[in-house]
Amino acid sequence: MKRISRRTLLKSVPAAAAVCSGLFPAVSQAAPAKKVVIAGAGYGGSTAAKYLKLLDPSIEVTLVDRKDVHVSCAMSNEVLFGYKDFKDINIPHKILADRYGVKFVKAEVSGLDPKKKRLITSAGDMPYDKLIVSPGIDVDYDEKAGFDAEMQKVFPHAWIAGDQTLMLKSMIDGLKKGASVLIRTPKALYRCPPGPYERSSLMAEKLKALGGKLTVLDPNPKIMSKEPLFKNGFEGIYKDVVTYIPNAKVLSWNKEKKAVVTDKGTFTADLINFIPDQKAGRMAFELGLVKEGGKWAPVSPKTFESTIFKDVYVIGDAIDSDPVTEMPKSGVVANCMGKTVAENIAREFRGLEPLPPIIGNSCYSLVTHTEGIWIASVYEYDPKVNKIVVRNGANGIPEKRTVENGRNVKSWGANMLADTFY
Amino acid sequence: MKIFSVFLAAALSAACAWAAEAAGGDDLESGRRLGNFCSSCHGPQGSGPGQTIPYIGGQSAEYLANTMIEMRDKRRAATLMQKISQGYSDGDIEKIALYYSKQPWRSNNNKIDAKLAKQGKALSESCEGCHGEAGLSDGYTPRIGGFPAEYIYYALLEYKNGLRNMEEGGASMGLVSDMDEKEFKALAEYYSSLK
Numbered sequence: 001m002k003r004i005s006r007r008t009l010l011k012s013v014p015a016a017a018a019v020c021s022g023l024f025p026a027v028s029q030a031a032p033a034k035k036v037v038i039a040g041a042g043y044g045g046s047t048a049a050k051y052l053k054l055l056d057p058s059i060e061v062t063l064v065d066r067k068d069v070h071v072s073c074a075m076s077n078e079v080l081f082g083y084k085d086f087k088d089i090n091i092p093h094k095i096l097a098d099r100y101g102v103k104f105v106k107a108e109v110s111g112l113d114p115k116k117k118r119l120i121t122s123a124g125d126m127p128y129d130k131l132i133v134s135p136g137i138d139v140d141y142d143e144k145a146g147f148d149a150e151m152q153k154v155f156p157h158a159w160i161a162g163d164q165t166l167m168l169k170s171m172i173d174g175l176k177k178g179a180s181v182l183i184r185t186p187k188a189l190y191r192c193p194p195g196p197y198e199r200s201s202l203m204a205e206k207l208k209a210l211g212g213k214l215t216v217l218d219p220n221p222k223i224m225s226k227e228p229l230f231k232n233g234f235e236g237i238y239k240d241v242v243t244y245i246p247n248a249k250v251l252s253w254n255k256e257k258k259a260v261v262t263d264k265g266t267f268t269a270d271l272i273n274f275i276p277d278q279k280a281g282r283m284a285f286e287l288g289l290v291k292e293g294g295k296w297a298p299v300s301p302k303t304f305e306s307t308i309f310k311d312v313y314v315i316g317d318a319i320d321s322d323p324v325t326e327m328p329k330s331g332v333v334a335n336c337m338g339k340t341v342a343e344n345i346a347r348e349f350r351g352l353e354p355l356p357p358i359i360g361n362s363c364y365s366l367v368t369h370t371e372g373i374w375i376a377s378v379y380e381y382d383p384k385v386n387k388i389v390v391r392n393g394a395n396g397i398p399e400k401r402t403v404e405n406g407r408n409v410k411s412w413g414a415n416m417l418a419d420t421f422y
Numbered sequence: 423m424k425i426f427s428v429f430l431a432a433a434l435s436a437a438c439a440w441a442a443e444a445a446g447g448d449d450l451e452s453g454r455r456l457g458n459f460c461s462s463c464h465g466p467q468g469s470g471p472g473q474t475i476p477y478i479g480g481q482s483a484e485y486l487a488n489t490m491i492e493m494r495d496k497r498r499a500a501t502l503m504q505k506i507s508q509g510y511s512d513g514d515i516e517k518i519a520l521y522y523s524k525q526p527w528r529s530n531n532n533k534i535d536a537k538l539a540k541q542g543k544a545l546s547e548s549c550e551g552c553h554g555e556a557g558l559s560d561g562y563t564p565r566i567g568g569f570p571a572e573y574i575y576y577a578l579l580e581y582k583n584g585l586r587n588m589e590e591g592g593a594s595m596g597l598v599s600d601m602d603e604k605e606f607k608a609l610a611e612y613y614s615s616l617k
Contacts, residue, residue, distance in 0.1 A: 332459075332462045332463075335462045336458065336459055336462065339458045340458070343455065343458070355455065358455065358456055358458075358459075359458060359459050360459035360462075360506065360509065362462065362463050362502055362506070374501065374502045375502075376502035376503075376505045376506050377505070377506075377509075378459065378506055378508070378509025378510070380509075390509075391509040392508055392509050392510075392511075393508055393509075394505055394506055394507075394508035394509030394510075395505060396502075396505040398501060398502075402501075404501065404576070405501060407473075407474045407572075407576075408472075408474055408475060408501065410472070410473075410474075411470075411472025411473055411474040411475040412463055412472060412475065413472075414470060414471040414472045415461075415462070415463055415464060415465040415470030415471065415472040415475055416462055416463065418465050418466055418470040418471055419461045419462050419465055419466045419470065420462075422466070
């Protein structure tokens with residue numbers, strides 16, 4: 001029977017200092033402040049900015065984003081179906097900037113001079129000692145199949161939250177009795193593995209009440225996350241609503257006829273939510289952080305430093321995960337990467353060695369609007385395989401969906417936003 | 423957004439709390455690093471606006487460590503914490519617990535139903551023996567004063583249903599086994615009002 005005594009815990013703590021100076025003792029005032037520039041103020045970038053300042057307030061942190069406000073993709077599925085207000089997933093960057101003394105600059109990032117160590121933006125060149133790039137994803141249009149940049153204005157994917165979310169929401173709100181919907185899920189690897197199946201489940205719940213039908217076209221061989229739990233929904237409570245078709249390859253699509261032609265047949269519907277395949281955010285390509293012909297930015301699994309440029313780190317969904325980790329592309333993983341990089345930069349500025357990451361992922365999904373599921377894992381860098389892997393078997397999903405988990409979906413979302421953006 | 427203003431004010435004091443770690447030794451710094459992941463669910467410095475995820479910031483280190491071990495060893499009901507706790511050794515857990523125990527306690531920012539809280543106070547006499555008048559911790563017993571009422575309510579149900587390490591820590595909570603949900607709602611409101 002294991003129990004930790006108070007004495008065991010207390011004896012390891014000597015008297016604490018009263019000076020408010022961050023993790024490390026204050027530097028001499030003569031030394032110029034170290035500069036960290038962070039391009040992209042989503043989950044990864046915002047967490048990195050905040051935690052850098054918490055660790056060492058003397059570091060000058062500049063956070064750049066093309067928008068004043070981040071719209072969270074996480075929880076946007078709840079917004080689509082009316083279970084959360086759109087305003088509750090909009091977070092102004094100003095809050096974090098003001099609270100922690102981060103300089104926020106609204107600007108377009110257009111280039112990088114890795115030799116002079118400057119980020120080139122519409123607000124001027126920004127010199128850095130360290131640069132963190134957290135661009136998120138971009139959609140990978142399949143022009144051959146007929147899904148180009150214009151299509152997302154008519155058939156919103158809503159896989160980057162914001163205007164797309166509102167467009168898709170109004171289409172969902174307009175669904176009538178007996179409506180048909182088609183959801184095409186993206187081919188792995190993509191942002192948020194359970195996301196398309198959560199959206200499908202909530203769509204099925206809505207259509208069940210309308211006497212409608214949902215076809216889920218999946219290019220993957222199976223449901224890519226929390227499989228038995230989503231499958232239980234599709235084949236159980238939603239069995240009269242959902243037709244799930246795996247291994248479906250899109251060959252072409254007809255905008256006028258609203259038809260998607262696949263190797264499993266041609267499909268039409270009143271509402272088509274086509275979620276395209278994905279790649280690293282545009283900024284990663286423009287800054288030269290993606291190899292020729294690649295889709296994602298290669299990084300070190302020990303530090304997330306770019307393998308292309310020194311002193312440049314890439315975090316979040318944009319990294320080339322496959323060679324270095326089984327961690328999914330998720331908000332919590334981006335948050336954890338932000339903390340890891342912040343910590344190591346603060347250490348390096350003080351002449352200390354960086355430490356390999358011990359982090360994790362927790363991700364809640366809804367199967368009905370009240371019942372939830374999750375996946376949770378702890379990860380660490382393993383030098384034997386030079387990858388970030390599950391730590392000590394800490395990885396799993398629940399046996400079934402529950403109302404208790406459904407409650408925790410909301411608490412988790414609120415706390416995750418607070419840890420990252422506030 | 424109003425809920426966040428509490429955390430706005432406390433974040434600055436939290437920055438000072440970080441400084442204490444600098445002189446706090448390796449265990450505290452290890453605890454901070456190992457516990458980096460925790461705040462993404464439990465909230466910054468271990469507390470957040472979520473109503474059903476327990477505050478760990480400012481909680482008793484002894485209680486935090488014992489609880490995590492109980493969940494890891496399946497002696498206490500846990501949802502995803504049962505999986506997450508597998509990732510940490512006893513030594514890791516002690517350090518993480520130490521780190522979070524040093525963070526500022528931030529009580530809930532909810533409006534309290536005064537009438538319901540009064541009913542809860544009337545029921546709380548037998549709770550005081552372990553939880554004290556203010557719901558603070560004595561080390562082994564956790565702080566409960568200031569938790570969100572919803573969290574306390576579901577915790578009480580778990581104790582009543584024998585889901586929380588009934589051999590040891592839960593055993594003394596046997597006194598709630600004859601209470602009902604209405605009484606739990608009142609007790610939860612009362613203890614959540616002890617901010």
